[in-house]
Amino acid sequence: MRRVSKITAACAVTAALALTATACGESSTESSGSDKGKMKIGMAYDVGGRGDNSFNDSAARGLDKAKSEFGAETKELTAKSGEAPADREQRLQSLAEGGYNPVIGVGFAYKAAIDKIAPKYPKVDFGLVDSVSDVKNVDSIVFTEEQGSYLAGVAAALKSKDGRVGFIGGVDLPLIKKFAAGFQQGVLDTNPKAKVQIQYLSTGSDLSGFGSPDKGSYAAKGMLDKGADVIFAAAGGSGAGSIEAVAGKKGAWSIGVDSDQALDPSLSKYKDTIMTSVVKNVDGGVYDLIKSVKDGKPLTGTQTYSLAKGGVSLTTTGDHLKDIQAQLDEAKKKIVDGTIKVKATT
Structure with a gap:
């Protein structure tokens, strides 16, 4: 590990290599070789995104497992610190409009955006990590x-x-x-x-x-x-x-x-x-949702991943x-x- 200043620099370099800027100023990474028959998974990360060495990376592991197992196409977008609520809404909407299903919001900060956008796309399955939504086509993934x-x-x-x-x-x-x-x-x-x-x-x-x-x-x-x-x-x-x-x-x-x-x-x-x-095994919750959509029986409601269920643990x-x-x-x-x-x- 480098000094703190180098930590930030390393993150920037990683982001520059792995992500490309979109018109709305957020970061995204997309799998190549789009195929009409492939499952398409959309992931909207919280601030820090893939490479944060923590919460977002845990979600990314679930996405990577599903992508490998199901041969899925993926698109990943990342929130920016200090952005407006409308930016999160636009991020989710762009994924839904792009044919991605499920669309997963990683972090409680996506709750308001999912509550607003999910009802507009009833045929798309949404996932919300770390908060609970009452919208019918949303799987709320929470932990103890x-x-x-x-x-x-x-x-x-x-x-x-x-x-x-x-x-x-x-x-x-x-x-x-x-x-x-x-x-x-x-x-x-x-x-x-x-x-x-x-x-x-x-x-x-x-x-x-x-x-x-x-x-x-x-x-x-x-x-x-x-x-x-x-x-x-x-x-x-x-x-x-x-x-x-x-x-x-x-x-x-x-x-x-x-x-x-x-x-x-x-x-x-x-x-x-x-x-x-x-x-906090966010990867398990993310994978479970994706698999349920792949199997044609999408999870909805609230899934609580407790200590008893292996949702949280000590390494x-x-x-x-x-x-x-x-x-x-x-x-x-x-x-x-x-x-x-x-x-x-x-």
Whole structure:
């Protein structure tokens, strides 16, 4: 992994190579060799897009699996930070008009756009990740982030030397607060005397907190200076900055999110300090929807991917959890059987 400034540069280079600009200023990548008989899948990513090493990349893995398995044609478009709501609507509409089915909006920020556009295309199946829509032809794909984060909190409390840990959220939205709530509960249930620092990188409609590695690094350094030795960042692309900062502090651990960040080539330099990652298997939800459309029985309504269903989990890359695995297994069992009820708000 490079310094933060180089992280941003690398993302830009990757984007330049993989994506082409469209008229409306967004990024897209499209498979070649269009065939009328092929399944066509449209993916609208959130800010950061493919290559964010986190949430969007998890969705991309589901798309890639389906593309390979079904020989599908795909088109991928990416949101820009600070764009108008109409831009998301236009993105979804262009995919529907282009004959793509399903059309998947990755991220809660697509809810309003899908609520508006999906009814206009009743023969197109839409997917919405991380939010719930009541429109009939929409499959809402949601996860129990708080449950996976609870396990991360247990791990943090057991690994911390003095019980000082931190949580960095990309934006102070209900979805990210689910991560914070579960993490804090897991820490305090394990060590009631622990101290949990919680910080968000941006607020409200400002989604820059999901794509600013420099902000992630700055926040992590502040927590490290206050004694934290385990930091969990649920902040999209900004998490790379946090992971880098934590790696610079001897004895400190970072916890990744959404993807197994210890396996990310761009973070390989820091894999020995990434204790675990709270994986949200967005790829599974995306693949399930695509397969259901391929099979002629499209999923609709709300599909909840819980800890019990493997929707969320902790990674074990590097065997850093080996010494505490028994405690983690016990906590998981209690969540699954209902003995532990994990809060979704702090």
